[in-house]
Amino acid sequence: MSNFWSGWVMALVVINYGVILLLFLWAPTADIPVEKDGTTGHSWANGTIREGLARLPKWWLVISTAGFIAAFIYLVRYPGFGSNAGTLDWTSNEQLDGEVAVHNQSMAALRNEIEQGSVLALGYNKESMQLGERLFEDNCAACHSYDAKGNHFVGAPNLTDNTWLYGGKVADIINSITNGRNGTMPAWQDALGAEKVSQVAQYVRSLSGLPSESALVAAGKEVFSTTCAACHGADGKGNHMLGAADLTDHDWLYGDSLEAVTATIAHGRSGHMPAWKTRLNDSQIKVLAAWVLNHGNSEEAVAAGDK
Ligand code: HEC
Numbered sequence: 001m002s003n004f005w006s007g008w009v010m011a012l013v014v015i016n017y018g019v020i021l022l023l024f025l026w027a028p029t030a031d032i033p034v035e036k037d038g039t040t041g042h043s044w045a046n047g048t049i050r051e052g053l054a055r056l057p058k059w060w061l062v063i064s065t066a067g068f069i070a071a072f073i074y075l076v077r078y079p080g081f082g083s084n085a086g087t088l089d090w091t092s093n094e095q096l097d098g099e100v101a102v103h104n105q106s107m108a109a110l111r112n113e114i115e116q117g118s119v120l121a122l123g124y125n126k127e128s129m130q131l132g133e134r135l136f137e138d139n140c141a142a143c144h145s146y147d148a149k150g151n152h153f154v155g156a157p158n159l160t161d162n163t164w165l166y167g168g169k170v171a172d173i174i175n176s177i178t179n180g181r182n183g184t185m186p187a188w189q190d191a192l193g194a195e196k197v198s199q200v201a202q203y204v205r206s207l208s209g210l211p212s213e214s215a216l217v218a219a220g221k222e223v224f225s226t227t228c229a230a231c232h233g234a235d236g237k238g239n240h241m242l243g244a245a246d247l248t249d250h251d252w253l254y255g256d257s258l259e260a261v262t263a264t265i266a267h268g269r270s271g272h273m274p275a276w277k278t279r280l281n282d283s284q285i286k287v288l289a290a291w292v293l294n295h296g297n298s299e300e301a302v303a304a305g306d307k
């Protein structure tokens with residue numbers, strides 16, 4: 001603050017403070033003329049309303065005095081009187097810096113844990129799992145839903161059931177989150193025709209024990225081994241390299257009804273998992289991978305002795 005403005009503020013403070021103080025000292029003892037009937041003699045509305053006289057109550061005086069004293073002490077100790085820094089040398093910047101330092105200190109242990117710890121170990125760390133939960137809710141729940149059980153409309157897989165499109169090792173999960181995934185299931189309506197599509201749909205449902213028409217299942221099995229096995233495997237257990245779904249488990253990307261399965265085969269699907277490397281940093285992705293593995297109970301990751 002320049003000297004001019006500092007002086008300006010000081011003058012304003014002194015004038016304001018002084019005028020109010022003078023009024024304050026004068027008012028309680030001011031000599032106000034009183035008529036015999038105890039009024040000031042002022043009257044309105046042709047004499048029907050007359051002005052009485054009442055002194056300021058004591059409590060009001062006491063509270064105001066305390067206010068004046070507090071304001072004075074404040075101006076002495078804190079900045080406020082022009083560029084005078086106040087006897088405490090307090091500044092809002094320093095207070096903020098202090099609070100930021102305390103916060104960083106309290107986060108240092110967690111940050112260290114996240115940077116140094118193994119992904120699987122993070123899954124057992126309460127604080128990092130709270131962080132993971134928040135990150136998941138903010139970034140992932142829209143597609144995978146809040147309980148991480150997936151969403152058939154966008155083909156977002158259930159992440160809690162220990163079945164994985166692209167593998168359940170730590171590196172697979174980190175890769176899925178970092179780089180995203182685009183599984184493509186081709187459309188077969190034109191190549192196979194409606195009849196074969198309906199046969200193979202019955203066969204696919206039979207793989208996981210869902211009710212199916214046995215006459216169609218046998219024909220569907222033929223179609224499957226020539227057309228589908230290349231990606232889904234001869235046994236229908238899928239292929240992590242392609243993200244081709246395991247058709248024998250009870251985990252369905254797009255639903256298990258005959259209509260949904262038939263629609264998938266006839267018209268194809270392409271699930272899109274966005275890449276997060278441009279939006280989240282490595283630590284956040286690590287915490288999310290730990291949260292996902294913790295909720296998915298990935299036996300594969302544990303068996304692989306993953307870090
Ligand atoms: C726009 C919707 C969408 C969002 C947002 C999204 N995902 Fe996905 N995610 C998908 C889809 C769809 C797939 C399946 C991809 C495929 O079919 O190839 C998937 C697949 C995955 C997989 C692979 C699962 C497996 O079985 O191999 C993981 C892990 C995953 N997502 C985690 C996350 C995390 C963590 C976030 C938040 C940072 C997230 N996803 C945000 C839609 C989404």
Ligand code: HEC
Pocket residue numbers: 155182183184185186188200201204224227228229230231232242243244245247251252253254255261264265269270271272
């Ligand atoms: C080129 C490889 C490829 C071929 C060939 C293929 N699929 Fe797929 N299929 C996929 C992929 C990849 C997915 C996962 C799609 C996604 O992530 O959105 C998938 C998904 C599916 C699903 C959905 C599973 C679910 O969980 O909802 C069904 C059903 C299916 N395929 C059946 C078939 C049948 C039947 C055939 C043969 C007629 C076939 N697929 C041929 C790659 C293939």
